Amino acid sequence: MIAIDGLSFGYREGEFRLAIPALRVDRGEKLAVIGPSGSGKTTLLNLIAGILTPRAGKVAVAGTEVSTLGDAGRRDFRIRHIGFVFQDFELLDYLNVLDNILHPYRISALRLDRGVRERAEGLAERLGVGDKLKRQANDLSQGEKQRVAICRALLPGPRLILADEATGNLDPRNKGRILDLLFDSVDAHSATLLAVTHDHELLPRFDRVVDFADFQAESQIGAAA
Amino acid sequence: MIDSFYVAWRYLTFNWARSLTLIACVTLIAVLPLSLELLLDESERQLLARAETTPLVVGAKGSSLDLVMNSLYFGDTVPELLSMAAVDRVVESDLALAIPLYVRFKARGFPIVGTNLDYFEFRRLKIDKGRNLALLGECVLGARVAKELGLGPGDSLLSSPETLFDLAGIYPLKMRVAGVLAPTQGADDLAVFVDLKTAWVIQGLVHGHQDLTTVTDPTLVMERADGKVTATAKLAQYTEITPENMDRFHFHGSPTDYPITAIIALPHDEKAGALLRGRYVHAGEDGELQQILVPGVVIETLLANIFRIKGVLDAVILVVGMATVLALVLVFALSLRLREGEIQTIFKLGCSRSTIARLLGAEIAIILAASALLTGLLLALVAHFDEPLVRALFIR
Numbered sequence: 001m002i003a004i005d006g007l008s009f010g011y012r013e014g015e016f017r018l019a020i021p022a023l024r025v026d027r028g029e030k031l032a033v034i035g036p037s038g039s040g041k042t043t044l045l046n047l048i049a050g051i052l053t054p055r056a057g058k059v060a061v062a063g064t065e066v067s068t069l070g071d072a073g074r075r076d077f078r079i080r081h082i083g084f085v086f087q088d089f090e091l092l093d094y095l096n097v098l099d100n101i102l103h104p105y106r107i108s109a110l111r112l113d114r115g116v117r118e119r120a121e122g123l124a125e126r127l128g129v130g131d132k133l134k135r136q137a138n139d140l141s142q143g144e145k146q147r148v149a150i151c152r153a154l155l156p157g158p159r160l161i162l163a164d165e166a167t168g169n170l171d172p173r174n175k176g177r178i179l180d181l182l183f184d185s186v187d188a189h190s191a192t193l194l195a196v197t198h199d200h201e202l203l204p205r206f207d208r209v210v211d212f213a214d215f216q217a218e219s220q221i222g223a224a225a
Numbered sequence: 226m227i228d229s230f231y232v233a234w235r236y237l238t239f240n241w242a243r244s245l246t247l248i249a250c251v252t253l254i255a256v257l258p259l260s261l262e263l264l265l266d267e268s269e270r271q272l273l274a275r276a277e278t279t280p281l282v283v284g285a286k287g288s289s290l291d292l293v294m295n296s297l298y299f300g301d302t303v304p305e306l307l308s309m310a311a312v313d314r315v316v317e318s319d320l321a322l323a324i325p326l327y328v329r330f331k332a333r334g335f336p337i338v339g340t341n342l343d344y345f346e347f348r349r350l351k352i353d354k355g356r357n358l359a360l361l362g363e364c365v366l367g368a369r370v371a372k373e374l375g376l377g378p379g380d381s382l383l384s385s386p387e388t389l390f391d392l393a394g395i396y397p398l399k400m401r402v403a404g405v406l407a408p409t410q411g412a413d414d415l416a417v418f419v420d421l422k423t424a425w426v427i428q429g430l431v432h433g434h435q436d437l438t439t440v441t442d443p444t445l446v447m448e449r450a451d452g453k454v455t456a457t458a459k460l461a462q463y464t465e466i467t468p469e470n471m472d473r474f475h476f477h478g479s480p481t482d483y484p485i486t487a488i489i490a491l492p493h494d495e496k497a498g499a500l501l502r503g504r505y506v507h508a509g510e511d512g513e514l515q516q517i518l519v520p521g522v523v524i525e526t527l528l529a530n531i532f533r534i535k536g537v538l539d540a541v542i543l544v545v546g547m548a549t550v551l552a553l554v555l556v557f558a559l560s561l562r563l564r565e566g567e568i569q570t571i572f573k574l575g576c577s578r579s580t581i582a583r584l585l586g587a588e589i590a591i592i593l594a595a596s597a598l599l600t601g602l603l604l605a606l607v608a609h610f611d612e613p614l615v616r617a618l619f620i621r
Contacts, residue, residue: 001227051573072577079575090570095232106228107576107584136239152574 001027001192002048005186007057009040018043020057023210027062030186030193032203035212041196042087044212045162048194049082051071062159079108083185085166087196088138089149094139097129100137101151110156128174137184142169145225149169150178154185161186163195169201179205229580233587235509243560244592250553251596252603254546256538260607265535266617267611269528272298273412280498281490283311283505284465286514293523295328296487298412298616299336303329306484311515313481318504320497321490325426329484330386332400335370339415339485347491350413354378355404358420361474362466364400365418366410376402382417383466384427398427399465415616417522425483426466431476439606490517557589 002025009018018040025031046052047059050066055076059067062081066074078084091100101120105112124130127141127147137145140199146169153161161182167175179202186193194208203209237244243459275297282291285305294300315323318514324347327339344350345357355378358365364382366374376382383397402420408414427433446454466474476483491497560570570580607614 029563049573058509075572075575075577078573085518086572086573087569092567094236099232099235103232103571104574105234107571107574107580112228 001025001029001062003058003060004048005057005058007047008055009043009052010055011056015041018047022042025192025194027192028170028186028190030183030205030207031195032209033194033196034198034200034203034209036090038211041212042164043093045084045164045194045196048160049084049162050078054153055208059095076109079104079110080156081159083153083156083161085146085150085153085161085163087164088170089145091145091148093136093138094138096119097140098133100148101155102130103152104156116155118142118157120151123181124148124166127151127177143174146170147174147178150181155179157185157189157191159189159191159194161191161195163193165196165198167197167199175199175202210219228582229587230591232520233584234278234593236584237588237591243556247592248595248599250549251592252599254542254549255596255600256603258542258546259604261512261535261542263604263607264611265531266616268531268618271411271612271615272524272528273521276520279317279489279520280492280503281308282518282520283315283323283490284486284518286516288529289518289523292487292516293518293520296489297327297520299328299338299416301336304486306486307488307515309483310481310487312485312488313516315488315490315501318501320501321492321502324489324491325421325485326489327421327484330427332364332417333374335367335374336416337364337384337424337427338418339421344418344489347489348409348413350409351407352404353407355402357404358418360466361403361417361422362398362400362426363403363423364408366402366413367405367406367416367418369414370417371402371405371411372438373540376405378402378404378531385567391522396488398423401466410612412616421485425476426474428484430478430483431474443566456561486559497595504551557585561585562614589601594600 003022004023006022007018007020010016014201016020016038025040031137033044034042035041040044043052047054048061048066048067049117050059051074054067058065058068061077064077064081066077066219088151092103095103098120101124102112102116104110105116121133124133129147129149129151132144137148146166150166153163163182167178168183170178176181182193182195183205185191276293280298282296284296285307287305288302290304291300292304293304295304309325312323312325315321322343324340324343326344328336329339330337338344338576342357352365353368354371355365362606366376366382371377374382381403382400382402384400386397400417400423417429420430490498490501492501502517502519505515546569571581571584572578
C-alpha cells in the first residue's frame with residue numbers, strides 16, 4: 001500500500017533532515033509509528049499525504065507515486081484516498097460539528113448527498129459526539145474535537161488512514177473506542193492505517209510497530225552504507 | 226458553488242461584527258452619492274415645477290432667495306415685510322392680477338398662509354372635504370396637514386404662539402377647519418390656509434373683545450373721555466372667532482398699512498409682465514423699496530449653486546469611497562493573514578487554490594449582495610421620504 005524508497009526531506013530553514021531509505025506498509029496493515037518528539041513522525045505522514053514533497057526519493061500510495069504528482073494531483077489524491085487525522089485536529093471554528101465533518105465534501109468534487117449526511121451522523125454517534133452536531137467547533141472540549149476530526153477523516157471511507165496522535169487527548173475508555181473505530185474502518189474498506197502514537201499501551205493492538213528512533217538510526221546506517 | 230456560498234455564509238455569520246462592519250462600509254459608500262443624487266433630482270423637480278408655474282413675485286428688497294422660498298414653498302425664513310399698499314401698486318398698474326401672501330405664522334409646525342381665494346384658483350387647488358374659506362377665523366388645511374394632524378372640517382386648530390414668554394405678544398388663535406384640500410404633491414399639502422384678515426388676527430392687528438361702551442365692570446375701563454374708552458390690561462381679547470363675537474373684531478389703523486410677505490403677480494400677458502418688471506426698477510411712490518422676481522431664475526441660480534456644491538461633494542465622496550475600498554482591500558488582506566491557519570487546514574484536507582479563491586469570492590459576493598440589498602432598501606426609504614427630506618434639507 002505504501003512504498004517509500006530513498007526518501008530525503010529537509011525544511012528550508014533549520015537543520016531538520018529526514019532520510020528514509022525504504023519503508024513498506026502492506027494493504028490492510030495497521031502500523032504504529034512511535035518515536036521521540038521532533039524525530040519526523042508528522043513530517044513522514046505529511047510526505048505520504050502529499051502535503052509536503054520530498055527533496056529526493058519516491059513515495060507511492062496504492063501504486064500512485066504521490067511525490068511525482070503536481071499540486072492539483074496530490075490534493076485530489078489526498079481528498080479521494082487519504083483520511084488524515086491531524087495532531088491539532090484542524091477544525092474550523094466557524095462551522096458546527098456536522099459541517100466540520102462534511103467539510104471535505106463541500107470543498108471538493110466529492111458528492112454530498114443524504115447518504116453521506118446519514119453516514120456522518122452515524123459516525124458521530126459512534127464516536128460519542130452525535131448529540132453535539134449543531135455545536136460550534138470552538139465550543140467543544142479537546143477530546144470532542146479529536147473525535148470530530150476522526151469522523152471527518154473516516155467519512156469518505158479512505159484507503160489509507162493517517163492518524164497523528166489520534167488518541168492523544170482522550171481518556172482510556174475513549175482511546176479504546178477510537179482505536180476500535182479506526183480498526184473497524186480499516187477492516188471495512190480494506191484500508192491501511194498508519195498511526196503516530198506515544199501511547200505504548202495501545203501498541204499490542206497494532207500489526208506492526210515502527211520505532212522511529214530506531215528507524216532513523218537504521219536509515220542513517222542505510223544511508224552511510 | 227452553492228457549498229462555497231454555504232461555507233462563506235457560515236464564516237460571515239460566525240464573524241458577524243466584522244461582516245456587518247464591512248457591509249456598513251460598502252453600503253455607506255454606495256448610499257451616500259446615490260441618495261444625494263435622488264434627493265437633488267427630487268429637489269430640482271419640486272423646486273422647478275412650482276417656480277415655473279409662478280410668473281412673478283413681488284416683495285420687499287432683501288434676499289431674493291428668502292422671498293421666493295417663503296412665497297412658493299412657505300419656507301421658515303420670513304422675508305422683509307411689505308404693506309398692503311404694494312398690492313394696490315400692482316393692481317393699479319393694470320398689468321397683472323395680484324395675490325397677496327402673508328406667510329409668517331405656524332400652527333403645530335405647519336406654515337399658516339394668509340392669502341385670498343385667488344390663490345386657490347391660481348394653484349388650481351381643489352377642496353376635497355368641507356368648503357373653502359368664507360368666514361373670519363376659518364382655515365383650510367393642506368392634504369398632508371389634515372392627514373398628519375388627523376383633522377377635518379369642523380375641527381379646530383390652534384396657531385402657535387410666537388414667543389412663549391412675551392405676555393404682550395401674539396396669542397394663539399383657535400381656528401375652525403372649514404375644509405381640506407385635495408393632495409397636490411407640493412408645498413400646498415403642508416400648509417394651513419387662512420384669509421389675510423385671519424392672519425392679521427393671529428398677529429393681533431385685527432382683534433376682538435367685549436364692547437367697552439356697554440361694559441359695566443369698572444375694573445375693565447381705565448378712562449372714558451370725549452367718546453374714547455381706554456381699557457385696562459384686564460380686558461380679555463377673544464382667542465376664538467365665533468358667529469357670536471365676529472362682529473366685535475375690528476381693525477386699528479389703515480388696512481393698507483397692514484403687512485404681507487409677498488405678492489404673486491400674474492401678468493395678463495408677456496408684454497405686461499415685462500412692463501411690470503420695468504416699473505420695479507425704482508422705489509414705489511411710498512418710498513418702499515420693492516423687488517420683482519422671476520422665481521424660475523432664482524431657483525435655477527439656487528440649483529446651479531446646489532449642483533456646484535454637489536460636484537464638490539461627489540469629489541469628496543469619490544475620495545472617501547476610494548479610501549474605503551482600499552481599507553476594505555486591506556481588511557481582506559489582513560484577514561487572509563489571520564486566516565492563514567484556516568486556509569492551510571482547507572488546503573491540507575485537499576482543497577485547491579481555486580476553491581479557496583472561490584470561498585473568499587463567495588464571502589465578498591455575499592457582502593456585496595447584502596450591501597446592495599441594504600443600499601436598495603435605504604434608497605427606497607429615501608425615495609419614499611424624498612419630499613419631506615427635500616423640504617427639510619433644501620427648502621426649509
